[in-house]
Amino acid sequence: MKQRIFMYLFVFAVLLIIFQYVNAKRVFEGLNKQNESYKVQVEKYKDSVVKLHHKIKNNTYFSxxxxxxxxxxxxxxxxxxxxxxxxxxxxxxxxxxxxxxxxxxxxxxxxxxxxxxxxxxxxxxxxxxxxxxxxxxxxxxxxxxxxxxxxxxxxxxxxxxxxxxx
Structure with a gap:
């Protein structure tokens, strides 16, 4: 009986570890996708900042x-x-x-x-x-x-x- 309880606990622990692994992997992949979209936005914003800098420079030429x-x-x-x-x-x-x-x-x-x-x-x-x-x-x-x-x-x-x- 004691062996069965340890076996059930072992199976439960393995299932819990597998569940944690799959969940962590899904969260990690979601964060990576979100990070990639942020990188794209940062590049877009950097381009916008450069354009605005040139526009400000042109607008303040006669200043x-x-x-x-x-x-x-x-x-x-x-x-x-x-x-x-x-x-x-x-x-x-x-x-x-x-x-x-x-x-x-x-x-x-x-x-x-x-x-x-x-x-x-x-x-x-x-x-x-x-x-x-x-x-x-x-x-x-x-x-x-x-x-x-x-x-x-x-x-x-x-x-x-x-x-x-x-």
């Missing part, structure tokens, strides 16, 4: 932050670019506070609205582009700016356009 010659222009005059650019932006935004018509935007707003410059991007050491809006009309301006020796900033409108109001 003061990436233009060493323009940065050197300011640095040669003894300016710290990290302090100068916010100063120029502040001076440009101060033109929003002028009463009456905006001094840089050549369009007139209607119905007691005020045209304001919203966003500014420096193209190089001489030009910036800005968008403006009064809540209904909007457009963009290309502005030449000059940093004078007394640290005053002069702005001169180069081009402007107004988006059609549909």
């Amino acid at each position: 003061l932050e990436n233009n060493e010659d323009a940065l050197s222009y300011f640095e040669a005059d003894g300016y710290k670019v990290s302090e100068l650019l916010p100063y120029i932006k502040d001076k440009l935004y101060e033109t929003n506070e002028v009463s009456g018509e905006h001094p840089l935007v050549p369009y007139v707003s209607g119905e007691n609205r005020k045209i304001l410059i919203n966003t500014v991007k420096f193209l190089n050491h001489k030009w910036l582009i800005a968008n403006f809006s009064d809540g209904e009309l909007w457009g963009e301006i290309l502005v030449s700016y000059f940093v004078n020796e007394d640290k005053t900033i002069d702005f001169e409108l180069s081009e402007s356009f107004l988006y059609p109001n549909y």
Whole structure:
């Protein structure tokens, strides 16, 4: 009787080991398939990152932050670019506070609205582009700016356009 109990326990143990082996093998193969799909996704994402990097590089080509010659222009005059650019932006935004018509935007707003410059991007050491809006009309301006020796900033409108109001 004792032998039969050991034999049944042995058979049960063997069946349990076989079950564990088959189950572990199935789980292992499933994880390998999942890992392969992740590898494919990672390669796809790497390609996407490379494409986005090239797109960002192309989009920031005309940008003061990436233009060493323009940065050197300011640095040669003894300016710290990290302090100068916010100063120029502040001076440009101060033109929003002028009463009456905006001094840089050549369009007139209607119905007691005020045209304001919203966003500014420096193209190089001489030009910036800005968008403006009064809540209904909007457009963009290309502005030449000059940093004078007394640290005053002069702005001169180069081009402007107004988006059609549909």
